Amino acid sequence: MAAAVAALALGGLATQALALSDARPASPLPMEAEVDAAPAPAPEGTPAGDAARPETRLDQPLPEVIYDLDRLPEPVRRMHGLILEAARSGDLERLRPLLGTGQQATQITLGALQGDPIDFLREISGDAEGHEILAILLEVMEAGFVRLDPDTSRERYVWPYFFALPLEALTPSQRVELFTLITAGDYEDMRDFGAYIFYRAAITPEGHWLFFLAGD
Template identity: 55%
Template sequence: MMRPLSVPALAGILLSGALASTPFSAFALSELTTDDGAATAGPIAPPNGAATEPVVSDDASPPSELPPLDDSQAPAPTGEPGPVETAPLPPPSAPGDDGPDASEAPTPSNDPVPDASAPIPAPEASETPLIEAPVAEGQELPVETPPLGGDAVAEPAPEIAPPPPVSHDISALPEPVARMRQLILEAARSGDVERLRPLLGMGEGQTTLSLGGVDGDVIAFLKEVSGDEEGQEILAILSEVLEAGYVHFDEGEKTELYVWPYFFGRSLETLTPEQKVELFRIVTAGDYADMLQIGAYVFYRVGITPDGEWAFFVAGD
């Protein structure tokens, strides 16, 4: 049985009507009488089975207050960067390695993030230190020569001695040398090759007639290298050589020599026209062309020591 509404109940109905117009609830309140006669407020059932879900307006404003976040998820204060966890970089791949398996997910690291402002330590040297050999007492250490360039000073090139001067002055020869030259010329002009035997010497002091040495009789060898059987051609060559100019080698040394013709001590490419005429008295133009390719005079020459010994009469390079 319904009873008349009291003031509190009427206030509840008015309040429920105000709440019904807000977007937060679709339920109304009514006063219900319990068995003991007390009035209570309760929701009014929607009419005709209407939906009981709450209706939310499109222009509803979000609540002014949000629930507090967990301390671990709270945003960092403005102006101060928060801690950032950086996953460790994978190790460099070895040559031929296709890299880590994509199916293996990297395991998060709990190591602290390195400070970017900290200095980077220098890498350790991987080279094996050199072990210096002990230096004996009194031993001098080798001196390293700096490479050329910059302030380095290049060592001067060794000086090349100029060629000995050419001379035709027989009176300038030492007496032993002039005497031996005259004896050889007289034997050669005689046409008798045997007259050279006493001048050629014997034993260790024997005149060199071939760069490869002579086996057997020296006069027989001269006849063999001559264009004729009697050796007159070789005698003619010998006289022509001694009548040309000469050069003086190694003055004051143990190897001092007077050599005919002077072409032996000169560059054939620098000969003057007059000198070429003198050369062609001894060799042909074909021989001269061959010598230019060789780069030296390689025909017969005569050498006499300062004490008058006949040192050699040879041809060849």
């Protein structure tokens, strides 16, 4: 599904990512239970917007690609489920209590966010209701994932796993998975760039939603 809209969202991958960094930013509003499930504070020493790409090479062991959600710590599994529920609802406002605020805000742009985060997500979506960006978020969070920097203050779980693997290391079946998110043309652009630069998301072991963004 998102592969069709990826052509719009990825047209000129690196250029668009820089543009997004300069951009201003049927279900009811979040229920009380969802508001109570606001993200846990990031552990000390973990930057709130740490979207650093891991150093991976073909001559080194690659991160394990994981699909089993039962292997996630409970706070991560809980936040992952809340994000999926919000994305499936079709209502961008369902994301608000999950995005955090201030120093604990989820990073959604490469540059400093100006204005309201929900307005920003709606503006970068290809439709007025923000359904496109919710569809992308849904497919990102339904993909396989990796655990990066395990047992350190920077430990995080990242979706999709393509973010942490060299593109040339992907198997044929993994490339098929990748094309559920992007088009073949986008893939060639990424190969020229040297890395996966479409949308990705990360959650800390404590259940803090670190980032959801594109670009590099």
